Every structure is written in structure tokens, then in C-alpha cells.
Amino acid sequence: MVNRADIESFYRGFQERFSAGITRLDDGEPFTADIWARDGGGGGETRILAGGPHIEKAAVNFSAVHGETPTELSERMAAMGASFYATGVSIIVHPRNPYAPTFHANVRYFETDDGRAWFGGGADLTPYYLFEEDVIHFHRVLRGSCDRHPVADHAAWKQACDEYFYLPHRGEARGVGGLFFDHLTEDLDEVWAFQQDLADHLLDAYLPILEQRIATPFSARESLWHEVRRGRYVEFNLVWDRGTKFGLETGGRTESILSSLPPHAVWVYGHEPEPDTPEADLLTLLRGPARDWTAFPTGS
Amino acid sequence: MVNRADIESFYRGFQERFSAGITRLDDGEPFTADIWARDGGGGGETRILAGGPHIEKAAVNFSAVHGETPTELSERMAAMGASFYATGVSIIVHPRNPYAPTFHANVRYFETDDGRAWFGGGADLTPYYLFEEDVIHFHRVLRGSCDRHPVADHAAWKQACDEYFYLPHRGEARGVGGLFFDHLTEDLDEVWAFQQDLADHLLDAYLPILEQRIATPFSARESLWHEVRRGRYVEFNLVWDRGTKFGLETGGRTESILSSLPPHAVWVYGHEPEPDTPEADLLTLLRGPARDWTAFPTGS
Numbered sequence: 001m002v003n004r005a006d007i008e009s010f011y012r013g014f015q016e017r018f019s020a021g022i023t024r025l026d027d028g029e030p031f032t033a034d035i036w037a038r039d040g041g042g043g044g045e046t047r048i049l050a051g052g053p054h055i056e057k058a059a060v061n062f063s064a065v066h067g068e069t070p071t072e073l074s075e076r077m078a079a080m081g082a083s084f085y086a087t088g089v090s091i092i093v094h095p096r097n098p099y100a101p102t103f104h105a106n107v108r109y110f111e112t113d114d115g116r117a118w119f120g121g122g123a124d125l126t127p128y129y130l131f132e133e134d135v136i137h138f139h140r141v142l143r144g145s146c147d148r149h150p151v152a153d154h155a156a157w158k159q160a161c162d163e164y165f166y167l168p169h170r171g172e173a174r175g176v177g178g179l180f181f182d183h184l185t186e187d188l189d190e191v192w193a194f195q196q197d198l199a200d201h202l203l204d205a206y207l208p209i210l211e212q213r214i215a216t217p218f219s220a221r222e223s224l225w226h227e228v229r230r231g232r233y234v235e236f237n238l239v240w241d242r243g244t245k246f247g248l249e250t251g252g253r254t255e256s257i258l259s260s261l262p263p264h265a266v267w268v269y270g271h272e273p274e275p276d277t278p279e280a281d282l283l284t285l286l287r288g289p290a291r292d293w294t295a296f297p298t299g300s
Numbered sequence: 301m302v303n304r305a306d307i308e309s310f311y312r313g314f315q316e317r318f319s320a321g322i323t324r325l326d327d328g329e330p331f332t333a334d335i336w337a338r339d340g341g342g343g344g345e346t347r348i349l350a351g352g353p354h355i356e357k358a359a360v361n362f363s364a365v366h367g368e369t370p371t372e373l374s375e376r377m378a379a380m381g382a383s384f385y386a387t388g389v390s391i392i393v394h395p396r397n398p399y400a401p402t403f404h405a406n407v408r409y410f411e412t413d414d415g416r417a418w419f420g421g422g423a424d425l426t427p428y429y430l431f432e433e434d435v436i437h438f439h440r441v442l443r444g445s446c447d448r449h450p451v452a453d454h455a456a457w458k459q460a461c462d463e464y465f466y467l468p469h470r471g472e473a474r475g476v477g478g479l480f481f482d483h484l485t486e487d488l489d490e491v492w493a494f495q496q497d498l499a500d501h502l503l504d505a506y507l508p509i510l511e512q513r514i515a516t517p518f519s520a521r522e523s524l525w526h527e528v529r530r531g532r533y534v535e536f537n538l539v540w541d542r543g544t545k546f547g548l549e550t551g552g553r554t555e556s557i558l559s560s561l562p563p564h565a566v567w568v569y570g571h572e573p574e575p576d577t578p579e580a581d582l583l584t585l586l587r588g589p590a591r592d593w594t595a596f597p598t599g600s
Contacts, residue, residue: 034569046569169549267558268350269357
């Protein structure tokens with residue numbers, strides 16, 4: 001049976017392993033830990049790496065909070081008991097090099113005192129320049145975790161990710177997707193085994209791409225494009241991301257919630273890349289139908 | 301009696317006069333006009349100045365749109381007729397110099413085919429460094445327009461502005477306020493006379509402050525603070541501003557709506573200015589109760 005102590009313990013270890021992996025890649029640049037307590041109960045550890053040689057900003061945040069169910073939460077979840085418990089790890093990595101994609105992932109567990117419990121989470125990739133082999137690698141690793149656990153519905157969760165990370169006001173996907181699952185209330189032992197498998201493979205999914213791209217030479221042109229697209233990342237997180245909006249509206253810890261935002265962003269009126277450029281190719285991809293990135297030969 | 305043709309004509313003239321005033325101050329840097337049509341009816345002219353010597357980004361946007369009332373609008377306004385007409389001018393000025401405040405203003409008029417009509421609008425100032433004399437000047441000019449028109453409730457509209465331009469997740473005001481009024485459905489002729497008076501004095505309210513501050517020497521320290529605070533501006537506009545959210549959610553013209561965003565913004569985890577600095581003084585002001593900036597001797 002899943003239980004809070006095991007989940008918290010795994011999440012703390014996951015936070016440690018993931019941040020250590022990023023630090024190794026970033027020539028030893030360490031994270032700074034900010035340990036905080038929540039007024040209503042519980043707390044967390046927000047780990048930030050800023051200004052490293054390759055990673056401009058990363059956050060690997062653990063939290064385990066509990067207490068009286070906030071009214072807003074109760075209304076959203078259709079009456080969910082008088083008290084709640086929530087734990088999770090949220091990750092964002094914003095590399096400095098425009099050829100290296102941004103990575104985001106989240107694993108979480110929720111319980112209420114009326115006996116309900118569920119898992120949620122996912123991972124997704126946001127490139128600024130498209131390298132198909134990177135995207136295929138990323139999706140294959142996520143699919144691998146799903147394929148090892150019959151409880152995981154890769155096709156549905158891949159589609160949920162494409163639908164979630166979408167900017168209706170731009171008609172653009174935020175990135176090239178990944179996995180998104182939420183409110184998994186059944187078969188909790190199996191879901192928990194899957195979630196641990198996924199968490200254990202997120203460095204495999206992302207680090208090889210980072211290693212491949214972080215030393216690519218780039219100029220002011222790529223930097224401007226990077227910052228314009230980071231503006232879109234801000235737009236998604238502040239306008240559409242349910243977790244961010246909910247956190248900010250219900251008195252969540254603002255600095256932890258907004259640690260997902262890129263270090264810089266730029267807004268240029270009516271910015272459109274020149275036709276037949278790598279920038280235009282990315283936009284065409286993001287404005288088009290989502291692709292099935294694992295429908296390629298998987299013999300590798 | 302107020303009528304659409306007179307209002308549109310005044311708004312177009314106001315757009316022209318305000319953008320000309322900014323261009324004069326910015327050593328002749330011109331605005332670029334982007335004329336657009338709305339699928340459902342009407343259109344507008346978005347005027348952008350970007351990369352001027354003193355003004356990093358400004359938008360002075362006119363629109364006059366009409367058509368079938370969108371379902372979302374009808375629900376928000378509690379059933380408002382089958383068709384609507386809306387016209388307005390929206391202004392944002394983001395100067396390059398951190399000692400020069402950002403300016404925002406808006407005048408608008410709305411009609412429905414069931415015979416209802418109203419005005420709304422306002423103006424507000426967002427400094428990055430506090431110069432009390434600038435803020436007093438700004439509020440006095442706005443109050444002057446109110447004092448000339450008995451229909452204008454300066455105290456209530458000043459308070460509404462303080463309440464509207466507030467970031468609950470930061471516990472901070474966006475800036476030092478100004479005026480905010482909406483849904484003025486009574487005494488439309490008087491309200492219209494007031495609104496024209498206000499529009500005619502917005503250059504007086506802002507330009508002298510700009511002229512005073514745009515040449516102040518500054519270093520990387522002030523620039524970083526400027527960009528961090530511009531991040532707050534983005535947070536307000538994308539998370540809390542009702543007009544922005546509504547526009548993006550109902551298929552408004554994204555580039556025009558988001559022309560209010562600053563050209564650059566920065567997010568630094570847990571950024572707090574050193575105590576006893578001008579940056580800390582500004583934050584203390586923004587985190588404290590709103591001040592009555594016109595309760596000073598007005599003999600000047």
C-alpha cells in the first residue's frame with residue numbers, strides 16, 4: 001500500500017538525484033536550498049541554480065504540505081474533506097544555450113481525510129530549435145516507463161500533454177510535449193510503481209540532449225529568438241497553467257510557484273521569423289497538429 | 301447626446317495627439333501603424349514605437365469593433381443584447397531609463413443593442429524609483445480633470461485604481477495609482493465631457509515627468525531593478541488584469557492586447573533589495589497602504 005512516508009522519502013531522494021545530475025552537467029555549479037514552512041502545516045525545500053555556465057536557471061522543488069482544505073480547493077475538487085495532504089517535486093531547467101531545450105517535470109501525490117488519494121505528474125520538453133532526434137529520444141524514454149507498467153496509458157497521457165501545454169491565444173503548442181497525467185485514483189500501488197520508474201528516467205530523457213546542445217555556438221539572432229520564445233513560456237505559465245494560477249490565487253508560496261519562469265523574456269510586437277529559417281520551422285511545428293514521436297522504428 | 305461618430309472621431313484624434321507627443325519627446329522617433337480588421341466586424345489601428353532613444357516601447361492603440369455579442373461577454377455582463385459596439389484607446393509607455401516611470405491609460409465606450417451604453421477608463425503610473433514630486437504632479441493633473449466635472453468622483457476612482465492595480469500574490473501595488481472608472485451608465489453627456497478633459501490632459505500628466513527623468517545617468521544596478529519590476533508588470537497583466545485575461549480568453553487580437561507588456565523582463569528567485577536603498581524605499585511604498593497624493597497644498 002502506498003503511504004505518505006515512502007512517497008515523501010522517494011520524492012526527497014528524487015529531488016537530490018535530479019539536482020545532482022544537473023549540477024554534474026553544469027560543471028559542478030551547485031543549487032542553493034531554501035527551506036520553508038507553510039503557515040497552515042508542512043513546508044518544503046526550493047532548490048535554485050542560477051547563473052551557472054550552462055544552466056541559466058533551474059529549480060528542483062520538493063514540498064509536503066497539509067492542513068485544512070482551502071475553500072477554493074474544496075470548491076474546485078467538489079468537496080474533498082476537511083483536511084488535505086499534498087506532496088510533490090516540480091522541476092524546471094532553463095539552459096543558457098538557445099539550441100538546448102527547456103525541461104519541465106512534476107510528480108505529485110494528494111490525499112484527503114475522507115479517504116481519497118491520487119497521483120499526478122508528467123514531463124515535457126520545450127525546444128527553441130528543432131532537432132527531431134532529440135524529441136524522439138525524449139518521447140522514447142517516457143514511453144519506456146509507460147511500457148513497463150500496464151497501468152500507464154501512454155497514448156492518452158501523451159495526448160493530454162499536447163492538449164494541456166497549448167496557448168490558445170497564440171494557436172501554438174508550448175513545446176513538443178511529453179506526458180501528462182492527473183487524478184489517478186485507481187490501482188495506486190501500480191501507479192506509484194510507474195511514477196517512480198518515470199522519475200528515475202527523467203535524467204536519461206533530458207541530460208543526453210543537454211550534453212549534445214549546450215556547447216553549440218550561437219549569436220544574437222538565436223538569443224533574440226530564445227528570449228521571444230521564453231516570452232511565450234511566461235504567457236503559458238501565467239495565463240493558462242492551472243497549477244500556477246491556482247497557487248497564486250490561493251496564497252501559495254509565490255517564489256516557489258514562479259521559480260518556473262525563465263530568467264529573461266522579451267516581447268517584440270508582431271514578431272514573426274523569416275520564412276525558410278529554423279525559427280520558422282519550429283513555429284510551423286508548434287502551430288501544426290501534434291506528432292506521434294514514438295511511431296518510428298524503435299530498434300535502437 | 302453622445303454618439304459613436306463623435307466618440308470615434310475624438311478617440312482617433314486623441315491617439316494622434318498622444319502619439320505625436322511621445323514622438324516629440326523621443327527625438328522624432330515615429331510610431332509604426334498596424335491597421336487591422338476584426339472578423340466579426342470593425343477593426344483598429346495599433347501604433348507601436350520600439351527602440352527609440354528614450355522610449356524602449358510604447359503602444360497607442362485605437363479600436364472600434366462591433367458584432368454579435370460573444371457568449372463569454374454576455375455571461376459576464378449578465379445578458380447584454382445580441383450585438384455590441386466598443387471603441388477605445390489604450391496607451392502604454394515603457395521608457396528606457398529606470399528613473400522614468402511607465403505610464404498606462406485607457407478610455408473606452410461600450411454600447412449594446414438593447415439600449416445600454418457606458419464609459420470606462422483611467423490612467424496610472426508605475427515608477428521604479430520614487431520621486432514624490434512626480435507622483436504628486438501626476439495625481440494633481442488627474443484630479444484637475446475630475447474637479448472640473450461634478451460627475452467625476454475623484455476619491456472613489458483613485459481608490460478603485462489602487463484596488464485594481466494590485467498584485468495579491470506579491471502583496472504589492474503595481475505602481476502609485478491614478479484613476480480607474482468603469483460602467484458609468486448615468487449622465488453620459490457629462491461623463492463624456494469629463495473623459496475628453498482627462499484624455500486632453502494625459503500628456504500634461506506624464507510628459508513633464510518623462511522630460512525630467514529620461515536623461516538621468518544609471519548603471520547595471522538600476523537596470524536589473526528595472527527589469528525585475530517589469531517582471532511584476534508582466535505578472536499583473538497576465539495573471540490579474542481583467543481586460544487582458546478576457547481578451548486572450550475570448551479570441552481578442554493577441555498582439556494588440558499584449559503590446560502592453562514590457563520589452564524585457566527578468567525573474568530572479570527571491571529578489572529583495574538591500575535595506576535603506578531607493579529600491580527598498582519603493583517596495584515599502586508599494587507594500588504599504590495607498591497614499592492620498594493630492595492631500596498636499598495645491599497652491600502651485
